[in-house]
Amino acid sequence: xxxxxNEQIETFSAxxxxxxxRDTLFRLRKKFPVSTKRMTDKTLTAQIEDGIIxxxxxxxxxxxxxxxxxEYMIYLGKxxxxxxxxxxxxxxxxxxxxxxxxxxxxxQDENPLIQEFE
Numbered sequence: 598x599x600x601x602x603n604e605q606i607e608t609f610s611a612x613x614x615x616x617x618x619r620d621t622l623f624r625l626r627k628k629f630p631v632s633t634k635r636m637t638d639k640t641l642t643a644q645i646e647d648g649i650i651x652x653x654x655x656x657x658x659x660x661x662x663x664x665x666x667x668e669y670m671i672y673l674g675k676x677x678x679x680x681x682x683x684x685x686x687x688x689x690x691x692x693x694x695x696x697x698x699x700x701x702x703x704x705q706d707e708n709p710l711i712q713e714f715e
Contacts (some may be wrong), residue, residue, distance in 0.1 A: 655690045657697030
């Protein structure tokens with residue numbers, strides 16, 4: 598019988614979190630080189646961590662959806678979900694009866710992300 602201890606679960610979870618953060622950081626640097634150019638890895642990692650928490654507040658749980666939510670933070674500004682000039686985004690994110698994936702889909706329909714070029 599396989600026994601998994603809490604410490605092992607925590608170590609595994611920490612590894613997955615670090616892997617997600619590292620992959621997202623690389624993705625943001627590649628997709629948004631101009632916007633992320635002046636950001637240190639530490640600053641960008643902090644923004645990724647903030648994005649994970651904020652996405653959770655909108656019931657966005659899928660890894661790919663969280664990454665896209667964070668891309669919107671880079672593309673439209675880290676407060677895009679509460680910016681009065683971007684009410685369309687807040688309106689979509691606050692819909693209660695749709696999934697997180699549907700919210701991301703509607704954000705993309707309303708304002709597709711455009712990849713930056715140097």
